[in-house]
Amino acid sequence: MxxxxxxxxxxxxxxxxxxxxxxxxxxxxxxxxxxxxxxxxxxxxxxxxxxxxxxxxxxxxxxxxxxxxxxxxxxxxxxxxxxxxxxxxxxxxxxxxxxxxxxxxxxxxxxxxxxxxxxxxxxxxxxxxxxxxxxxxxxxxxxxxxxxxxxxxxxxxxxxxxxxxxxxxxxxxxxxxxxxxxxxxxxxxxxQLLAASPHSIREIKRVVRRVLDGQSDDDVETRAIFAEAFIRPDFHEGTAAFVEKRKPDFGG
Structure with a gap:
């Protein structure tokens, strides 16, 4: 093949x-x-x-x-x-x-x-x-x-x-x-990619594509993406790891 x-x-x-x-x-x-x-x-x-x-x-x-x-x-x-x-x-x-x-x-x-x-x-x-x-x-x-x-x-x-x-x-x-x-x-x-938050990478990738496709200002969806990150498990793990001075474990 x-x-x-x-x-x-x-x-x-x-x-x-x-x-x-x-x-x-x-x-x-x-x-x-x-x-x-x-x-x-x-x-x-x-x-x-x-x-x-x-x-x-x-x-x-x-x-x-x-x-x-x-x-x-x-x-x-x-x-x-x-x-x-x-x-x-x-x-x-x-x-x-x-x-x-x-x-x-x-x-x-x-x-x-x-x-x-x-x-x-x-x-x-x-x-x-x-x-x-x-x-x-x-x-x-x-x-x-x-x-x-x-x-x-x-x-x-x-x-x-x-x-x-x-x-x-x-x-x-x-x-x-x-x-x-x-x-x-x-x-x-x-x-390096595997060490980062998969949620962050996925959503940032989508935002970059929006910019490349011509969007220059936030809309309802991008504002929601930004806000929702604060209540997701990856945020809690990332901030806890930062405070505890350890590498985050985002799973996967």
Whole structure:
């Protein structure tokens, strides 16, 4: 199977396993992804989702399967289904209830870079490279994915990446804000996420998404989210741990 979900306690790993094709995504892979995301998000034991190559040190994802695209380029029905599947994955991944990490060890290109953009955080090894190459293929990157890119790196760097299709090394990707952390493993970051309140992370993630989607002022719902936190178990545990000078135990 080219995609699979593996769970290890509080951490789920969505593994891309098509090394013979540099982990390029087919339409079937895009269509299979939402169920795997839902499996992770709906599991009460899962508190972090990591997306990575199944092959240690391998390519994260080379983007769309070009051979499949060329074979179906004149099929309007296939093109529509492909676009719908990609858009659904990107939209749902960017709004998944649990925090998501893209762990990038090798090339992360095109639609693969889109997957990384839709995650909350990106951790890259030194040899990782990032590029968005539709300009070299006569294609146009989806608006939602362009927004994710602009939100991260700003319009100037986004245009640079989209116009040129240049592959950026890990250091340069980190410099412009495309990557949050350069490391050989996401384990330290995962440990930090698991040490925090799952309620806080979940709700803060929702608030950040509201801001990115254009909301700039509190409304009834966001005020209620803020107020409700004071009566939840995580607040009581967090404050008790602070007073007692110990690490909080939020469970999970």
């Amino acid at each position: 080219s995609l699979r979900l593996e769970k290890y306690g509080s951490v789920a790993h969505l593994l891309i396993d098509r090394p013979e094709k540099r982990n390029a995504f087919t339409t079937a892979m895009w269509q299979a992804t939402p169920d795997l995301l839902a499996d992770a998000a709906d599991d009460p034991d899962v508190r972090v989702l990591v997306i990575r190559s199944a092959e240690a040190g391998g390519v994260f994802c080379a983007g769309a399967d070009i051979k499949e695209m060329l074979a179906n380029k004149d099929d309007a029905e296939w093109r529509a289904a492909n676009q719908t599947a990609i858009n659904r994955v990107q939209h749902e991944l960017a709004r998944l209830s649990v925090p998501t990490i893209a762990f990038v060890e090798g090339d992360c290109v095109g639609g693969g870079c889109g997957i990384a953009l839709a995650c909350d955080l990106r951790v890259a090894k030194a040899k990782a490279r990032f590029g968005i190459t539709p300009g070299k293929l006569g294609l146009v990157y989806p608006l939602h994915d362009v927004k994710l890119l602009v939100d991260l790196v700003g319009p100037g760097q986004a245009k640079r990446m989209l116009f040129t299709g240049e592959l950026l090394g890990a250091q340069e990707a980190a410099r412009i804000g495309l990557v949050e952390l350069l490391a050989d493993s996401p384990d330290a970051l995962i440990e």
